[in-house]
Amino acid sequence: MNPILIQEIRFHLARGDKKVIQEFAEDFHPAMLAEFVGPMNAPDLASFLQCLPPLQRGEVFSYLEVPVQVNLAHSMRRDQLAELVTNMSPDERADLVKKLKEETLEALWPALAWAEREDIRRLSGYAEGTAGAVMTTDYVTLLPNQTAREAIDSIRREAPDRETIYYAYVLGQDRELIGSTSLKDLILARPETKVEELMVPNPISVRLSDDKEQVAITIGKYDLLAIPVVDDDGRIVGIITVDDIVDVVQDEATEDMQKAGGMMALDDPYLNTTFKRMFSKRAGWLATLFVGEMLTATAMGYFEGEIAKAVVLALFVPLIISSGGNAGSQASTLVIRAMALGEVTLRDWWKVFWRELSVGFVLGGLLGVIGFSRVVIWQSIYPMYGEHYMLIALTVMTSLIGVVTFGTLAGSLLPFVLRRFGMDPASASAPFVATLVDVTGLIIYFGSAMLLLRGTLL
């Protein structure tokens, strides 16, 4: 990224100029430092981090890419690793610990304080993709009968350890969440006001098992900086901060797009993905779709006699089936995205069905008219479709209306079917829909031809 800076850092590391490194590091955001030093080799990187004060070390380490973190963790001294892990934020260290090798973990475990161990154990126990797996346990709590002044004092005391001090959560007798308040409201209030009077009762919260996509929608809807996570008894167990939600939103969109493009989600940046991994993420779906698409050869085989009699029919096969696929791709994309944003739920399938039926029919009509004109106009310039060209034009038009309507319906309903059976609607990819539609498209096309061309061409 920045070879000159790396050279300089190496130079000072080699001379053991801890002071220079520290002064240099002070001027940069931890994310930027991580970007600078990320490409260094493990021993240099480790000695660079050792120069930094513990808190900053934890921060910079958190911003390193996960494979670099894991690599570094495995090569560190046990006590160094324990200190580092203690200074990381709870959600990030839980993510790291999940990826460490058994033996590193076994060495690390006894070196950690009991509270940290418990915290990591709890946080890494929640299922991937749930609120529990994204949340952090660094948050500020208050009691309802504290005054605003007392509240600010307690926030000031706890601040250095807390990820977000801008919201504080008010707990009842059994640690159940009864209200939330912001540092802004506390600062603005008269110092003697009770927290009870200041707080918003029954604050918006999510449950441990809620899907992280749902959490993102909620936090976006209410413009929150953080949202509390409660257990089944309504007790607060963590918070999710909006900066983590920005990552969730980007990751989910990436995943959905990649699935909708007809492959498995890559999970890593494009240029960081190895050839082998890239191949395995793409080959599965591509081969499955290929096997599905083989049905077209079977269907075409069924109509071989018709094609032999009227070769002209074969000419329009790609045009007609691809139109169905394109219409289906539009419909499935719309529904997949609307589902991801919570705009459309399973119950809406009937509404979507009628809407797409009508849109599909009109779109099919449009393409039908263009297709009809194409055959008629072409024939007047190069007479290649024979004396029955009007019937051929009619066959093309009828099939297009049928294929586009069917494609649109199939594309819009497939995400509902997938979700209904607990699968990800985003898997209703453009290629998947196209494959479904291709076989049906052939049947619609040759079916129309047999009806309309019987006694003339067939």
Add this chain to the structure above:
Amino acid sequence: MNPILIQEIRFHLARGDKKVIQEFAEDFHPAMLAEFVGPMNAPDLASFLQCLPPLQRGEVFSYLEVPVQVNLAHSMRRDQLAELVTNMSPDERADLVKKLKEETLEALWPALAWAEREDIRRLSGYAEGTAGAVMTTDYVTLLPNQTAREAIDSIRREAPDRETIYYAYVLGQDRELIGSTSLKDLILARPETKVEELMVPNPISVRLSDDKEQVAITIGKYDLLAIPVVDDDGRIVGIITVDDIVDVVQDEATEDMQKAGGMMALDDPYLNTTFKRMFSKRAGWLATLFVGEMLTATAMGYFEGEIAKAVVLALFVPLIISSGGNAGSQASTLVIRAMALGEVTLRDWWKVFWRELSVGFVLGGLLGVIGFSRVVIWQSIYPMYGEHYMLIALTVMTSLIGVVTFGTLAGSLLPFVLRRFGMDPASASAPFVATLVDVTGLIIYFGSAMLLLRGTLL
């Protein structure tokens, strides 16, 4: 949304129970209130808002959907609208004003204070999609020689009007941005510490004309709650808060997905889009792709003689061209998303080219082997491909390798071509790539056939 609540609100409105409405409203987040009352008719909605205190009124109004806002604004008294607009946050009122009718605007203008007018004029002047158009002008500034205590006092004074008080920006002699500090650091510092000593110098900032997608990437990378926007002279002119960025990220992902699905971006939620609008967003691309796809009929016409001689060739047309399209869809999706996230830039095209060439070749080989086996195995069960079935199997395999490699390359490079010419790479949709690949696929397939089957079937 909640018919019982609406009934009750209507009942109290009709009785003129302002107090009951206010007490009811106190318990809810403005976003939730907006959701409750959004479906009410305009007069009811207006009198509901009139019951709320001015600040809350502005907040609830901000969360209403834009068409509802505009509708309401047009039916309001001039002074009421002016008061409402004054109490909205600067970024949201600028968005509203852009959508108001000329005459409403002319009536509103003189009723606003000079500062508000200037602010709206400035904010609504920035181009859509830039940092300027997303930013707000409510932010806290400090001077370097203030102490932490003075800084907190001044934040406390300004807080009620400011959207975010959790960051404060430090200005130099000419209002240029020289540092940033957080309320957390101010609260933790000894009260006599100078802001100068506390601040982070040269904070991460964006420029007025920066693309909002780029802003989202920056704010996500550094986990910020807000980012300052500076003009060409480095003077701060606004901030962008992370809650607005969550919306930007969701909207951009929706837009990109819809474009990648082969249509224009819808701009509104699926179920709120009228039939006419839905049709017009989809028909354009669908018809364009259809016209492009017509080339397949032309290409097929060129090989009509070959098909007549060996009808068996027609059977594999859908299978082969769709495989190219699917491979292209994977590649274009990967590159489009990597570009949107800033992982891949124009300069990387060469790297992407080599990577996709090799992945495409191997994927093509995989499908080729499956295709070859399909023909050979099928023949041993139903001998339908004639005595030269091995040659046909070979033609299918060769074509698949060629078509998939070409499809992968075309799909990965099209986004680069589009971006190079200033267009949105997301328009390199799966259907667009498939259409490009279909014609070439036919040429590759029949070309291989003519080479391999000459003297036998052809």
